[in-house]
Amino acid sequence: MRDFRDAKAMAQTLRESLTTKAVTISHSESLELVSRMLGVADWNTLSALLHAERRDPIAPAARLKATTALYPAIPLRDLVPFPNATYPMFVGREKTMRALNQAFEGGREVVVAIQREAAVDDPRFSDVYEIGILAQLLELETLGDGTLRVLTRGLRRVALRSFTAESAAYQAEVAEVSEGAARDARDLIRRIYQRFQDYTAAHGILVPDIWMFFDQTRDPGQIADTVATRMKLPIRDKYELLATLDPVTRLERIEALLDLSQRPISANYAATKRQALDYANRRRHQYATLEHFLLALMEDPDASAVMRACDADLGKLRQSLVQYLDSELQHTVIDSESAEPTAAFKRVDERASLHAQEVGNAAVTGANALIALFAETRSPAARLLAEHGVSRGRAIKAIARGAG
Template structure:
C-alpha cells in the first residue's frame, strides 16, 4: 500500500538493477485557503457516490475528520472515483488544490449531467405505464418494461441471450397482479426511492464510461445493483447479468 505525501515534478527516471530511481524537484501548491463549506459538500456527495457504486472506504471518513487540507482531500477522493483514466489524470495533474477540489465537487454533482432524449422518452414511458394502471408509484419494473420497448436497451438484453417475449410477459404479470395494492383513484405516479437511485447511478455510470449524456444503456446497467428488486431478479432469471451487459455495451451494442 502506498500513500502520496506531496507533489513533485519528475525531472529524470532510471531503471536500476533492483529498483527505480527518479530525480524530482518540489512543487509549491500555494497557501491553503479555507474550504470548510466546500469540503462539507464533497463529504456529503461522496457518501452518496460510494453508496451508489458499492465502494467500501472504511478509512476515508476518519480521514475527512482528521484533515482540512483541500489538496489532500481532493486527491484522496479522486483516487477512489470511477473515472476514465484520461479524466482522472487531468484531475490529479491540476496543481491548484482549490481548483482540484472544485472539479471534484463538479464530478460528484451529477444533477447537471445531460440526459439523452431517448432516455428521457423511456422514463416518460415508464411513468405512463404506471399511470395507465393507476399505480401510485413508478417502480423499477415499470422502467424495465419501458427499456424492453426501446430498441437500443433491448439490443443489449438480446446480446445477453434474453427471451424478451417471456421477460415482458413476466413483468406484465407482476405489474398487473402484485401491485394491485398500490392502485389509486386519482393522481400521477411518483418514482420510488429505488427508481431515483437507479437514475442517479445511471448518471454516474455515464460518467464512468465517458458518455456525454445519460443513456438507456446506462440505466439498464444501473438497475443491476438493486438486487432485492423483482426487476433485477427477473433479469437474472432470463440470463441478463451485469457482466454480460457490460461486455455488450463495450462492443458497441445499444
C-alpha cells in the same frame, strides 16, 4: 456568472417562472434552455466551459517551505498517485530501476513525479509537473522479463525544485508544501458522499471500506484524496486535483468533475422514462418503481437490443414483470393519476448519465439505464433480469460488441 452553480440557479429560476404560467419543464430541459440563452449548444458544454474558467492557476509556490531535500525519483507516465493510498507500479526504465535500488538501500523513500507527456522516454525537469508526492517503498519484486514491480504508499505532497538523472538514476530535489488550515466543509462532504455512491455504482468501482471511512473522518483533504484516487479521469484532471493544495477547493473541484458527468438524454430514452411513468399511472400506483422502469426499457430500442444480445426471452420477462406489477403492488394503488418515481428510479436515472460519460456516449440511452439498474441488487427488477440470464457483465460485453 462565477461558475456552473450560477447557471444551475438560473435554470431553477426559469423553471419556477414557467411553472407559474402553467408551463412545466424538467430540470435538464431548463439547463439546456439556459445554455442556449447564453449562446452555448448544450448544458454539458456550458458546464465544461465554466468549470475550465473557474480553475485557479496551479501555483503552489507561495506555500513552499524554505528547506529542500534530495531523493531518488520515479517518473510516471499514466498514473497520478495521492497521499495515503497504496499503488503497485511496474518499472522498466533503467534510470528508474537504479533510483529504486538506491531508495531501498537508503530510507525507502522516493519522490514520484508525473510526466506531462507519456511519450517522453527520458524526462527532464521541464517534462514533469511541479507537484509530486513523497512515497514509501513497501515491496520490490523482480519480474521474469527483468522489469520491477514495486508497491508504494503515498505519504505527502511535495514541490519539485529539480529533476535530474545524476549517476544514471533519477533524482529530485523537493520542498515541503503546506495545505493550509482546515475549514469546515460538512455540507460539501455530504454532497460528495451522495454523488460518489452513484458514481462508484455506475462505474463498477468496488470500494468496500470507503463508506466507513466517510463516517469516521471529516477531514476534507483526506476525503478529497480518497475520492480522487478512485475517480476515472484524464491524467491532466487528476494532476490538477493533486496540485490543488487547499483541501476544500480540492473537494469543490471534485464536485464540479462529478457534475460534468451529466449528459443530454436521447429522444428514445426520454420516451422510455415517460412510458415507465405511464405504466404506473395506468395502474394507479402511487410510485413508479424499477419494475415499471424495466418494463419500459424492454420497449426501448437500445436497452432491448442489449437484453436480446444476452439471449433473454423478452416475452417471458415481460410476463414476469406484468405479473409482479399487477399482484405485488396492489397495496400501492391510490386515487391518483400521477405516480412519483421512487428513490431507486431516480438513482438509476442519475447513474445512467454517469455510465454514458464512461463509455463516451454523446447522450444517455436506455442501454446506459439498463447497466445502471444492476446496482440496485435488492430490487425485484434486478432479480428478474438475473433469472432471465441478463447480468451486468454480459450486458457490458454486449454493448462492447455493438448492441444498443
